[in-house]
Amino acid sequence: MLSYSLSITNCKFIENTGGSKGSTLYLYGTDLDIGNSQFTKNTADLGGAIYVETTKLFGSIRFTDSTFNDNSAKNGGAMWINTVTPYIKNIICENNLAAYAGGCIYSQLTVNGEIIVGNNALCYGNNVATPLQTVEVQFERNTENGNELEIYPGESFKMNVLVKDLYNQTASSLMEPNMLIIRPTNIEDGTVSQNNLFDNRTILVSLQIFPSQISKEFSLSIIVTPDIEKIVKVKILPCPNSYILNKLDNGYICEYSPIAIILTSAILGFISLLIIFGAVLYAGIFITRKLLKLRKQERAEKEIERKFTDNEFIFESEFTPLISSNSINSGIDSSNTKEILNSQKKRQQYIIPISEINILKRVGEGAMGMIYHAKWNRTDVAIKQLKTDSNDEEFENEAMLMSSLRHPCIVSCYGVSLTTNGKYMVVEYMEHGSLEKAIYNSRIGREIMRFETKLKILIDITKGLIYLHSIKPHKIIHRDLKPGNILLDKIMNAKVGDFGLSKIVSNNSATMTSNVGTLLYMAPELLSDNHKGKSTKVDVYSFGVIMWELLYEILPFSNEIDNSTTVFQILMRVAKGHRPELLHAKSFSEKQIDEWIEHNFTKKHIENLGKSEIIGFLESYVQIMERCWAQDSSQRPEFIEIIDLLEELQSQCQKIDDLPRLIPLQSLHNFNNYQNSNSDTGTLH
Known part of the structure; x- marks a missing residue:
């Protein structure tokens, strides 16, 4: 207009x-x-x-x-x-x-x-x-002369780039990663190696400078747009001890050289008295440092054990049996629950000597560090190693939280190991890995999960969440529920794990909006700054998305994300009520329906139940799923209602007793072709 x-x-x-x-x-x-x-x-x-x-x-x-x-x-x-x-x-x-x-x-x-x-x-x-207007930089270490950076050739360093608008608001990322350009102000002065490390909180850049001349002053141009530029002066220092200066095609670099150490040792060798004195002094310092390290480690062990002990009392007051259903707490005498837990606490040893752990192999990488399969006192365990740049407090919070939880459907934490160089969490080992891995193996035909197995996994997850949400006086909201955080043992029993983003809230808590988990499993109300309501319902929403992923064996919204549709656009649609697509039976050919049923049910099960009854199961399953991801959180059921619905559906499916839980299959080409197709539809209904 x-x-x-x-x-x-x-x-x-x-x-x-x-x-x-x-x-x-x-x-x-x-x-x-x-x-x-x-x-x-x-x-x-x-x-x-x-x-x-x-x-x-x-x-x-x-x-x-x-x-x-x-x-x-x-x-x-x-x-x-x-x-x-x-x-x-x-x-x-x-x-x-x-x-x-x-x-x-x-x-x-x-x-x-x-x-x-x-x-x-x-x-x-x-x-x-407003549009971004200014740029500032913060180095990982303090500079001695104002904004002048002092480094030696080829030294790696990091800096935060703060780009702000007229309201002095700092952008957590740029519209395009390659918008940020860092180069010498004078192109003849040398070269710069740049690696952008966007982490959704700040713009972090890793750099190396290779000057063409050592004696010359150097300056960096940090360019966001042609109108937004920052000049940083750089002072080139001589190479440190044990390094020598080498000339490369792109400039000078200081490289480590054992020859320099040998020359230094040779010079010191001429002064015999100083060598003897230095050796004695070094031995004294070394022993002192060792003793200080051991004392520091002992204090750290006592401190973290104190935190663990204090953390136990979070759930003690008003402790009552969490779930009375036999299907959830079968075999537990509610009158003796507190007495049993108190006796367990007296025997519990939270600090596990690292010498008692035998690491067998690396099995993966989590949010905070590497994960290993290990043996501890002849018991298979998983070891979670804290990354050097990870948050110590977050690691301790997860360990203390998991150590306080005892339920068959929650991954157990046995304790932590401390060394002078790191921290390790010792948890229950789950042979079949994550549900995410199991879904992938089933989709490619390596190990097929039948429909009854999927129901059993969902029921186990529900039991674990009922336990977490029922703890008094402070219930626990997981907040990062997804297949990657659900673990399976050797007989496909599911347990909830990875409590890095979990939050303890009082039973009358009404608001929870920070530190949410993986975006595509996130409840729509968490996109709003003024979200209010029962925070347990965010876990119910994530559970509904997991139900969808188990049914289809593909990632949620994967058929919608492409070059023209971003995750941000998907999130805006979810906030308005959009959900993963459902495939209706009327849009299925008879062949596609038969292939889906053959993938999820054995021949004997199909003969016993009949095709029409199986489709009825799916309709009931989808109804539960749609209630779980309802736009209005108050319309989502609690897990205590969800488990009743799932167990009723499970009882209808169990008309024969010899249904295999997990069946190896080398190929299922027709079904895989359906899953990998770009159809506009997505589920049997």
Whole structure:
């Protein structure tokens, strides 16, 4: 729309989709006045509802007595404004979402008028944002001369790049990773090796400088855009001891050289008295350091054991049997529960000497470090090693939390091992690995999981979550429930593990919005800054997505993510009620239905139940799944209701007793072709 002035009053714009710019209004003119109007659930790339690009620097843009709710865009969830400063009064702008910046407004200049709150942007400016304007740098170590960096040739170092807008808001990432360019100010001065390490919190860069001349001063240009640049002075230092200077094609580098050590030792060898004195002094320092290290390790062991002991009392007060159902706590005498746990605590030894552990092989890598299969007192265990750059407090919190939990469907923690160089958590070893791995093996035909096995796994997960959610007085919310955090033993019993993001909350807690887990399993309400409600329901939503993944044996939304559709766009759709696609029986050919049934049921089971009854099972399964991922968290069932529904479905399936749990199969080409196809549909229903 081309116009010199435009006035809009008493209008409603709802659920419009506008492509690249402004789904309801794309204005290229001078003046705009909007009053008493409503803009709801509109979507575009720039300015979910309105895109304004003026031709005059002193044009007038006014918004009064209007509401903007649930709009979304890449920049400017509700509005994108260029050139002029907009004026706002009596505006309600809430629950709008920007995939990059400006949850409510993205403006070239700052906004005049009222403060806007209650929106969300995934990179910066939850409410209002401007284009990025300035760049600052922070080095991993303090510099001695202001902003001048002192390094030797080829030395690796890291720095944080802080890019800010007019509101001094720092972006957690750039629109494109290759936007950030770091190079010598003078191209003849040498070369720079750059590695961007975006981690969703800050822009971290790893660098090496290879100067062409050693005696010359060096400066770095840090370029975000042609208009945003920072110059950093660099002082080139001589090579440190045991290093020698070498010339490479791209510049000079200091390389480690044993020859330098030999020469140094030879020189010292001429002074015999100093050698003897130095040896005695070194021995004394070495022994002292060893004793200090041992004392430090002993203090660390006592401190962490104290933390473990203190942590035990989190769940002691008002301790009652968590679940009375025989299917969940079978064989437990509720009257003796507290007495049994107290006696276990007296015997529990949380610190395990590293010498008692025999590491057999590496089996994977978790969020905080490497994972190994090991033997401890002839028992198979898994060892989680803390990464050197990981959060010690998060590691200790997970270990203390897991050590306090005792349930057949929760991975057990036996204790921790401490050395002067690291920390290790010793947990129960699960032979079949993660559910994520089992789903992949079933999909490619290596080890097929039958439908009854999938139900058993879901019931085990449900039991574990009932236990966590029922603990008094402080229930536990897992918050990162996904197939990668569900582990399977050698007979395919499932247990919930990886409590790195778990949170202990009181039973009357109403808000939980930080440190959420994997995005595609995340409940839609967690995308909102003002989420309120029963926080246990976020685990129920994740459980529903796991049910979908078990049914289809493919990653959620994998058929929707491509070059034109990003994860951010999927998240915006999920926030509005979008879910993984369901494949209806009427869109299936008879051949496809038969192939799906043959993959999930044995011939004997098919003959015994019949095709129509199996399809009925699937319809019941999908109904449970859809309730679990309901948009309104209050409509999602609690796990105590979910287990009743799943066990009822399981009892209907168990009409024969010899159904195999896991059946090796070399190939299932037709079914795999269906799973890997780009069909518009996704599940039997």
